[in-house]
Amino acid sequence: MRKVAIVGTGLTKWGVRGATYKELVQEAGKDLFDDVPNLDKPEVDSLFVGSALVDRLAFQAYPAPIVAEQLGLKPSRMAMRTEMACVSGQSAIRVAYASIVSGLSDVAVVVGAEKMNLPSMAEVQSSMACVLDREWDGVNGLNAPPYFALVAQRHMHEYGTTEEQMAEVSVKNHDHAATNPYAHFPKRVTKEKVLGSTRIAPPLKLLDCSGITDGAAAVLMTHGDAAKRFTDTPVFIEGLGQAQSGSLVVNLESLTTWLPLKRAAADAFKMAGVTVHDMDLAETHDCFTISEIMEYEDLGLCGKGEGGTYVTEGQSRIGGELPTNLRGGLLGCGHPLGATGVAQAIEVTRQFRAQVPQERYVGGDWGLCHNLSGNANNHAVMVLHRGG
Amino acid sequence: MGEPQETHFAFDFVPLQSPDQTRIFPFYENLKKGRLTTTRCKGCGATHWQPRVVCPDCNGDEMDWVDLPANGKLFAFTAVYAGAPLGMERDVPFVVAVVELDGAPMKVVARIDDAKYEDLKIGDPVRLKVHELADGRVWFRFVPT
DSSP: OOOEEEEEEEEOOOBSOSSOHHHHHHHHHHHHHHHOTTOOGGGOOEEEEEOSSHHHHSSOOOHHHHHHHHHTOOOSSEEEEEOBTBTHHHHHHHHHHHHHHHTSOSEEEEEEEEOOOOSOHHHHHHHHHTTSOTTTTGGGTOOHHHHHHHHHHHHHHHHOOOHHHHHHHHHHHHHHHTTOTTOSOOSOOOHHHHHTSOEEETTEEGGGBOOOOBEEEEEEEEEHHHHTTTOSSOEEEEEEEEEEOOSSGGGSSOSSSOHHHHHHHHHHHHHHTOOGGGOSEEEOOOSBHHHHHHHHHHTTSSOTTOHHHHHHTTTTSTTSSSOBOTTOHHHHHOOOHHHHHHHHHHHHHHHHTTOSOGGGOOOOSEEEEEEEETTTTEEEEEEEEEOO | OOSOOOOOOSOOSSOOOSTTTOTTHHHHHHHHTTOOEEEEETTTOOBOSSOOSSOTTTOOOOEEEEEOOSEEEEEEEEEEOSOOOTTOGGGOSEEEEEEEETTSSOEEEEEEOSOOGGGOOTTOEEEEEEEEOTTSOEEEEEEEO
């Protein structure tokens, strides 16, 4: 079977940007094409665009041809948009992987992009609420923060997790983001500041939540035989898993154990022939502080209910068992939905290539990317390996 | 180009409820009478939430309407203080909960009216309240008992 590698990366500055969806795409494309000087654009035969809410937030359907034109590409073999809400980014990489493995594609550009800040925040929130089942969940005012607040309340109720432990996730990821010039929130915060931040949906406060962020990210992917033409350090995708279960909140198998994450991770690790304990670093989907705590547990890094202790012990910091969310995570970088999954893969790639600031450099050989969507009913996991 | 026109959206969050828009219109007719109902498959007997027109278990498409309990308990709850969607901005803060229905293996998500977040705890009893919209549509909420 063909091997598939990420061989180039491109990012925009993330934040509240005075830039349109298409302009963000151009910026990510420039950063990517600057990174792969050996690429002739006509070689790019395929394009995969991860954008979740472009129809509503940019009032623009059918983005793939638009992105292709913005980037100066004429994909001749496979072109499509992938939409899986917050997993749109990793879905684009996943489909690119499948297309390259099958031989349908040889050289693919993957773009994740979202323009989220509009003049009306209520309109943005309405679009976000439609990620849930609009008729039966969103109608009740349920949206990402109140949904994850329900999860946090149950986790606290069942396992004794505390708001102080959740705050530690935000402190850690902001520490990391402070080293990341691409981040929306590159500034350290104290535990007291997190605990005292604006109430959003209790027990979640503003600094327990990832931001509403504009941004884009892009990678170049190709097969193993071609990878070395573009970089000395290709990063190979050795394992992938994705699992989905349920849609309505009340039909989920569990609020406090993410069974689809366990299934997706088991598949990805089995495919790669490694375990979570072989990982040198991880990018996990910290859309809310409680999410990262549950990810430690459901990835098997600690026992169920011990995720709060795992973070307060420093196990997910640099020097701990598994440094997690080194770019700053969603909490520190913000969360332009479709861009997040691509940016997670870029962090692992740049870590392996020693292209990150020394303060957060971990490097190593094995990296994990975890992306979740909706009411955590869909999880995608990738295991990456440093080549070269 | 003239001045911007007033915009009318085809959708808001509340489902369209009339027989020309949905086959589960009896749900809304029952709710108007104070009954929370759902469908049970005539073929295999499975009860589903939300109401269905085809059974996802046995593929049957003949359904009975059955009543659900009007009383339940808070399984989980929060309150929306910020970030409410369009049409709900003026309601903040409002409580939203997962309600475990009494005597039925069924939970529903609903707003809890007449309640402050601080005054509630997991397990508190609540009962059904029918919320009426100005245009005649209805939706279900709960209130503390």
